[in-house]
Amino acid sequence: MRSFDLSPLYRATVGFDRVADLMDRVLTNEVTQPTYPPYNIEKTSDNSYRITVAVAGFAGDELSVDVKENALIVAARKASEQEERTYLHRGIATRAFERRFHLADHVKVSGASHADGMLHIDLVREVPEALKPRKIEISRADQIEATSIEA
Incomplete structure (x- = not known):
């Protein structure tokens, strides 16, 4: 190391x-x-991002998206199947998973959607006004002296 x-x-x-x-x-x-499930992270604009997770075989109610202490946690638990099936080949992985993403300061989850086997999570960075850059005026020394004499 x-x-x-x-x-x-x-x-x-x-x-x-x-x-x-x-x-x-x-x-x-x-x-x-871990490489399961596969995912993409894309920057959609200067202050917004999208995480897309491939969740083929999972229904919307089997997925969960949580934010805890600057961590985005995407998890899936497959509901137990009622009937036993005999597979000749099982290539679609529907095993339970939990994927964690560390979020930077001021990054918030703005929404999530599930369509066509893909879970899309939209993120936006909202910097507070107090933390945005600002211009500081520089006063001249003679202005400070004149102000203090008048007072």
């Missing part, structure tokens, strides 16, 4: 402590990540 020194990052930035946590999480994850 590799070890990275993040001290240059701390000298040049303020408030990026979570970047180190994210790097640690990524580097300590196991090399073999």
